Structures are given as C-alpha cells and as structure tokens.
Amino acid sequence: MVEVLNPGELEQGLSALRGWTGDVHGITRTVKLPSFPAALAVVAQVGEAAESMDHHPDMDIRYRHLTFTCCTHAAGGLTDLDLRLARMIDDIVARATADQPANH
Numbered sequence: 001m002v003e004v005l006n007p008g009e010l011e012q013g014l015s016a017l018r019g020w021t022g023d024v025h026g027i028t029r030t031v032k033l034p035s036f037p038a039a040l041a042v043v044a045q046v047g048e049a050a051e052s053m054d055h056h057p058d059m060d061i062r063y064r065h066l067t068f069t070c071c072t073h074a075a076g077g078l079t080d081l082d083l084r085l086a087r088m089i090d091d092i093v094a095r096a097t098a099d100q101p102a103n104h
Contacts, residue, residue, distance in 0.1 A: 004077035013083040018090050024078050026071030027086060031093050033064045042066060042096050049088045055081045057089065066093075 005013065010024050020029045033039040039061055046068070050056045058069040068089050070082035 002072060002075050002079040002081055004072075004075050004079060005083075010078060013080075017083070017086050018094075020086055022078070026069055026078055027082060028067060028069045029086070029089070030065060030067040031097070033066065033096060036063055038096055039064050039066055042092055045092045045096075046089055049092065050085060053081070053085060053088070055085055057085055 014020055020027045022028050060067040070085050072079040072081055
C-alpha cells in the first residue's frame with residue numbers, strides 16, 4: 001500500500017506544481033480554459049491519463065472553470081501518486097492554454 005506524505009514531503013511536492021494548494025489530506029487546483037469545449041477536452045485528456053495510472057482525481061466543471069482534487073482515498077490522504085497525477089494534469093492544462101493568458 002502507498003504511504004501518505006508527511007507535511008515536509010507535501011511542501012516539497014507542491015513547490016514543483018503550478019497553482020496547487022492543500023494539505024496531507026488532498027490537493028486542489030482550479031484552472032480557466034478559453035471555452036467550454038476546451039474545458040471538456042481537458043477533462044477527457046485528464047480522464048485518459050488517470051485511467052492509464054489507475055488513479056483518478058475528482059473533477060468539477062463549471063463552464064470554462066475546472067477544479068481538480070487529488071487524494072488517495074484508500075490510503076487516507078495525499079500520496080506520491082497524487083503528486084504524479086497533479087503533474088500530468090499540469091502538463092495537459094499547459095498544452096491546452098499555451099496561447100492563452102495565465103490561469104486565474
């Protein structure tokens with residue numbers, strides 16, 4: 001079984017991510033996409049990436065705004081799997097917003 005990160009590991013992991021906040025119970029990031037279809041495309045790409053990892057984030061879509069939450073429920077908190085998934089989400093969002101102003 002994977003181990004929950006301690007606060008120091010969490011801090012180090014968050015420092016390598018863009019726009020994520022949280023604690024040892026889970027991390028969250030909200031992004032703004034240029035359009036609703038672009039947001040849906042990101043959700044689909046994140047879904048494929050998550051399925052390939054067999055590790056799935058919570059995703060909330062509100063028009064062009066997506067909120068991702070990563071937590072390993074089976075472990076009872078944040079694990080290295082969540083940090084890896086967050087990095088994958090960051091990469092997908094970066095590609096989707098490459099020609100857009102910074103996310104808010």
